[in-house]
Amino acid sequence: MNQVFNPTGTEIQQPETLPHSIEAEQQLLGAILTNNDVYDRIASIIKPQHFHDPVHQRIYEVAAARIARNNLASPVTLKTFLEDDEGLKALGGPAYLARLAGVAVSSFAVREYAQMIYDLAIRRELIGLGRDISDRAAKVDVESDPKSQIVEAEQKLYALSEQGKAESGFQSFLKAVTDAVKVADAAYQRDGGLAGLSTGLDDMDKKLGGLHRSDLLILAGRPSMGKTSLATNIAFNVAKSYRRGKLHDGTDGAVNGGVVGFYSLEMSAEQLAARVLSEAAEVPSEQIRKGDMTEAEFRRFVEAAKALESCPLYIDDTPALPISQLAARARRLKRTHGLDLLIIDYLQLVRPATARDSRVNEVSEITQGLKAIAKELDVPVIALSQLSRQVESREDKRPQLSDLRESGSIEQDADVVMFVFREEYYVEREKPSDDRLDEIAAWQERMDRLHGKAEVIIGKQRHGPIGSVDLSFDGQFTRFGNLAKAYQQDQRGY
Structure with missing residues (x-):
């Protein structure tokens, strides 16, 4: 209610009018x-x-x-x-x-x-949100603590700033079809025919069609398979090729590459940056960590750091982040710097918003939360995941969907599930004793065939086929790359 005063000084209550024209x-x-x-x-x-x-x-x-x-x-x-x-x-x-x-x-x-009507509508929405925030804050409730209210308020304000309304609700099939045609047209116009964001790995892009907006991708593997290395390589490839310009709908955005947000819940930001620099400078990460570099290597390292200082790769190494805080920080990053790809290393280290009665329910809340973030921010989300130990007990060490820890919720909520597999890692540990010459020769031949190769197994994909992608792997620089085929090797003179 607005308060006004008449000439006699008597206070009169008038109904408040929301801004409009x-x-x-x-x-x-x-x-x-x-x-x-x-x-x-x-x-x-x-x-x-x-x-x-x-x-x-x-x-x-x-x-x-x-x-x-x-x-x-x-x-x-x-x-x-x-x-x-x-x-x-x-x-x-x-x-x-x-x-x-x-x-x-x-x-x-x-x-x-039209602009005036739109602006007034946003003002009305803001007034409504402000009243809702005020009413909820005034109501002291055990179930609703202030921190969760802040996160919820920020989420609603973000939705309002991005879409012009607090809730989008139903949309007509006509609009959905039009959006689908725009995506297909963008893929047709783009070099390589990708509908999504390029990972920088050609064979993986062909299999996935790039990283699609609003998708949740799970990248899983046993320790030492290179999950973090692959995720770091993808993040680096996307960020270094970032170029801003006019999109097909007339708005400004990433016409190539993108802004990357990386939640490193296991490694520190410095360790992750060292991995990226190891790949860019071609200096082994082990030498960077020890400081054991030649003058030429150190010069390459410094030059790579200078070249990458403007790279739009943002790292958050806060440990044990709750899923609600993770979402709030991602919204803030998109609002302030933009966001085209979000990576979480790794899923099992994210905390649920509330304590659950079982770990399966906790992981279910986390995966549902990550999928909700992907849809809300309209970006692909890559979440790394550990695999259970049952892989090690099988003769065939290739991972499968049932090997995912708490696999029910992860497999159900993900749009794509990928496994990193390096057979070389296991064969190396099967080396026979030196006195068994025949076995040593066969083992060495097998090692030569597998050396420097990795496999990404696509166990689930909503938009396309499952199968495997062969990649090169350079352990020195913790770098995955495109694997040259036999016909390409002949052409290049390898």
Whole structure:
């Protein structure tokens, strides 16, 4: 309620009016009904829910639907669809549509009117969110602590800033189809035909079609298989190829590569940076850690650090982050610097928001939370995961879906499940004794065949086939790369 004072000094209570402009709404609708071509100039700015008057919402919705189908939207054609509308009857019935068209002064200012209506709608949403935050904070409840209220408020404010409304709700199939066509068109126009973000690893890109927005990808493996190395390589490849420009929808964004957020819950930021620099400078990470470098290697190391200092790779090494805090920090990163790929190393080190009765339920909450982050921020999320020890007890050490720890929830929520497998690691530990010459020769031949090779097994993929991808692996620099095929080796003279 607003408080005002009359000349006699008596306080009078008046109902608070939310910000709006009926006149701007009338002018905009009148311009559209007079000239349907102006709709294309304001369609990207304003939606039906941005109108304050419910009748104006319905008029705009019907007009937009007709124009989208290349049909005329005029007072006469709209009358058929709205003559039974009770709200319109209260304003004078179909004659109100004619009056709207009659009072439209000019179409040159429609974008200004649309922007004004949009801004006022956002203000109303902000007022509503502010009241909700205030009401919840005033209500002292054991179930709702202040920290969770802050996270929830930040989530709603982020959704409002990104989409122009607190909740998107249902969308028509027409919009969903249009978005799908835009994605396919972007893939067709892009070199290599990728629908998603390139990992920098050609064979993996072909198998996955790139990293798709809103997907949750699980990258799993036993210790020493190279999970973190592969994730670091992908993060580095995406960040170093980042280029900003105009997207197909006219907005600014990453036209190549992207901004990467990396949650390193196991290693420190310095250790992770050393791995990236090891790959870029081609100096073994072990030597970097010890400081055992030649002058030439150290010079390469420093030059690589200078070249990569502007690389959009952001690392958070806070240990044992709750899933709610992880989401809040990712939102903040996207709002301040942008975000195109999120990586979590690793899933089992993330804490649930609340303590659960079993570890399976905790992991289920975490995987559902990660999938929700991927959808909310519209970015691919790669989460690393440990595998159970039962892999070691089998003769065939290749991992499979049932080897995932707490596999039910991880397998169910993930869009893609990949396993890193290096057979060389296991064969190396099967070396026979030196006196068994025949066995040594066979073992050495097998080691030569497997040396420097790795395999990424795709055990689940919603959008495409399962199978395996062969990669090269250089343990010196903890680097995965594209594996040259036999015909490529002949061409390159290897």
